[in-house]
Amino acid sequence: MGQEGFTAQKRGSSALPTSTAPNGGSRSGRSLLRGGGNRQIHKTLNNIKITILCGLVTILVLRGTIGFGSLASDNDLDNQAIIEETNRILAEIRSDKDPDDPEDNQDQSLLNLNDTYSLGAKISNWDEERSLWLTRNQDFPNTVNGKARILLVTGSPPNPCDNAIGDHYLLKSIKNKIDYCRIHGIEIVYNMAHLDKELAGYWAKLPLIRRLMLSHPEVEWIWWMDSDALFTDMVFEIPLSKYKDHNMVIHGYPDLLFNQKSWIALNTGSFLFRNCQWSLDLLDEWAPMGPKGPVREEAGKILTANLKGRPAFEADDQSALIYLLITKTEWMSKVFVENSYFLHGYWAGLVDRYEEMMEKYHPGLGDERWPFVTHFVGCKPCGSYGDYPVQRCLSSMERAFNFADNQVLKLYGFRHRGLLSPKIKRIRNETVTPLEYVDQFDIRHSAQETSN
Amino acid sequence: MGQEGFTAQKRGSSALPTSTAPNGGSRSGRSLLRGGGNRQIHKTLNNIKITILCGLVTILVLRGTIGFGSLASDNDLDNQAIIEETNRILAEIRSDKDPDDPEDNQDQSLLNLNDTYSLGAKISNWDEERSLWLTRNQDFPNTVNGKARILLVTGSPPNPCDNAIGDHYLLKSIKNKIDYCRIHGIEIVYNMAHLDKELAGYWAKLPLIRRLMLSHPEVEWIWWMDSDALFTDMVFEIPLSKYKDHNMVIHGYPDLLFNQKSWIALNTGSFLFRNCQWSLDLLDEWAPMGPKGPVREEAGKILTANLKGRPAFEADDQSALIYLLITKTEWMSKVFVENSYFLHGYWAGLVDRYEEMMEKYHPGLGDERWPFVTHFVGCKPCGSYGDYPVQRCLSSMERAFNFADNQVLKLYGFRHRGLLSPKIKRIRNETVTPLEYVDQFDIRHSAQETSN
Secondary structure, rough: HHHHHHHHEEEEEHOOOOOOOOOOOOOOOOOOOOOOHHHHHHHHHHHHHHHHHHHHHHHHHHHHOOOOOOOOOHHHHHHHHHHHHHHHHHHHHHHOOOOOHHHHHHOOOOOOOOOOOOOOOOOOOOHHHHHHHHHHHHOOOEEEEEEEEEEEEEOOOOOOOHHHHHHHHHHHHHHHHHHHHHHHOEEEEEOOOOOOOOOOOHHHHHHHHHHHHHOOOOEEEEEOOOOEEEEEOOOOOOHHHHHOHHHHEEOOOHHHHOOEEEOOOEEEEEEEEEHHHHHHHHHHHHHOOOOHHHHHHHHHHHHHOOOOOHHHHOOHHHHHHHHHHHHOOHHHHHHHEEOOOOOOOEHHOOOHHHHHHHOOEEEEOOOOOOOOOOEEOOOOOOOOOOOHHHHHHHHHHHHHHHHHHHHHHHOOOEOOOOOOOEEEEEOOOOOOOOHHHHHHHHHHHHHHHHHH | OOHHHHHHHHHOOOOOOOOOOOOOOOOOHHHHHHHHHHHHHHHHHHOOOOHHHHHHHHHHHHHHHOOOOOOHHHHHHHHHHHHHHHHHHHHHHHHOOOOOHHHHHHHOOOOOOOOOOOOOOOOOOHHHHHHHHHHHOOOOEEEOOOOEEEEEEEEEEOOOOHHHHHHHHHHHHHHHHHHHHHHHEEEEEEEEOOOOOOOHHHHHHHHHHHHHHHOOOOOOEEEEEOOOOEEEOOOOOOOHHOOOOOOOEEEEOOHHHEEEEEEOOOEEEEEEOOOOOHHHHHHHHHHHHHOOOHHHHOOOOOHHHHOOOOOOOOHHHHHHHHHHHHOOOOHHHHHHEEEOOOOOOOHOOOOOHHHHHHHHHOOEEEEHHHHHOEEOOOOOOOOOOOOOHHHHHHHHHHHHHHHHHHHHHHHHHHOOOOOOOOEEOOOOOOOOOHHHHHHOHHHHHHHHHHHH
């Protein structure tokens, strides 16, 4: 269009610039009209172009905003529908209120600093009562195959994990525990309920342990184990006879505890409590820093001020226990601080060495050569944000799981193709005399021989 | 712009139409030039407008396609990053190949129709061998507390579910089984490995059951239970003495089986196999329709042709078993087709009646009044597409889970606030004499009294 104007200029006449008029030179009134008409058309065409473009822009913006999805694939739409449906029903489930329940409709009042908190009615004669009960209930002895009866307690919140992969690893974790406990005659309670509104989160184990002690007098030891802790030595057994004069067994380091007052001197991710009066009393002493709200907040400040390396956050059960034991040292006479084997084994220093362990050592050692428990502290696969990179955690948990699973599958003649692989392969040929392998490879038979 | 042209037309002179020229009337050569310049500017402005619009369209299209996310919130980006990271490591895990393993690198050849498939080396003297072994291993009797030893077997694939909520319900399902089995002294094996490439999917239970029989001679009954089946009667016990002359116990209806030849006459989601030669032989007879590929496809056609109501799809283990038992009826002498209680209870007719059941009946009945097992056939929470609406399935599974959990929590003094609620509430006050409730509410004590 610019070119025509220039051409007109060059002519230097009064000729009107034309674009499409076939008779280039005539200058009648009719030409003037036709030229005006052409410009009209031109402008109209421009307007139409701009209108179409604006319309297209509007459609695209709308699509981006409301998912006006004519361009989405059917599969994506289906998946989206499933996810939305799932989230909707879950939200309904999570928000469930019972209209007949006055408790549900009260404001959730938080404990004030001056209120006293109690785990439950004060019991003072548990040892006698329990002893009497055991005498009267010979069918429910506190021993299993000559060993003290242990109840392993673990759990997770009742709602799905924030991160989908979290539920998958909770599943693998409980399978791992089922395997260990089946081999060693240990019962499991998997808790998914909050027994006490005040003591939620990591504190929830306190009311749970207390309730289980009082409801299972036949149980001699209650063993709390975090959901992010895996058994990695399927042969090792806790040397209970070592603790005949103690009531609590917990992994830690006395130097870190008493000299350094470190907030990680002990680990409450895996510990044992004897079912007795002393334990009930300790739980009562331990609990007061737990009630959520101002109590837990203030307690957190005390703990941060007194424990080395502790960041500022609300009181957690582990710091509270450490603080309790270093300030009221009379409790220590019955607490065994164990570090000769990994009742709790911090994962980062262990997971890369599994192949080396398989090459040099064997199950049953329970220590740094073949860790009893590998504990994925800080990984938090169930939550949104862990303290470590996601890939590092997931692949490490996968390795630990398979490292342990290999020890279980050995009886059946299989092992994993690699520590990252869900696939398994044979390590023995089929046989018409399978029982010789049972005698050789069933861990319980080796355990039996060791104790005889 | 149209208006100006009209005005010029009206003047009826040779005056050039102008838009911005201040001196409206002069008709010099300079006016001509200026008018030409104005048109130039006009056209240029139009071009610029259209160019900008096109650019905007391009950006929006690109954003929709590659997620050029300057408009996404930080949270969304974080979540997206976590999901992508998770999927990446999982894909790595799933694709793991062992370069040293020739098996892993072979083409996965499918069994041809003429090939014979075998579960393993043919064993013919299992009863004698097992009996001898039991005699020699008195520490591993085939009874527990006077009852035949049962091993409950269940499982799920090693990879995370397609649908995230699936892993959460697998977790709840295994917790439910842990509770029942703890109360009743039953051991659990949770399988997450494919023992036999050929028999994957629903057929995977066959090589698994066989392997467990041969590796656990101390086990009298192997009880297979699907991961989508929940215990809903925590008191009921399988009346094993009823089956002293049988080797297989399976829920079903003889009329549907022999007269109607229905493909749902029996349900292989929950059944028991005695650990004996007969069972090994039946497994060998059952397996041949299972190998994936042409064998399973062709077998599927035979089953669809012969079983009433069966849709067209590859052979499944349930249809294959039904077909086997109606064509080789000699096996039936040792098969107990049970329907006096819900060893398998189809969920749709049960889940809406739980409140009615709680009002009218009590645990221990195991039948339509208080179903032993509620089985969520067709819900497939782990996969992408079930046969029922997602909401119906999820809320029903939640109700069944809580209905069962209430029976477990009763010992501890709690129940769920409602069948859809993860929250619990007290049903008894705290007490200083907890043991009276143990005697009253521990299911094992009632079971003991019943058998005495």
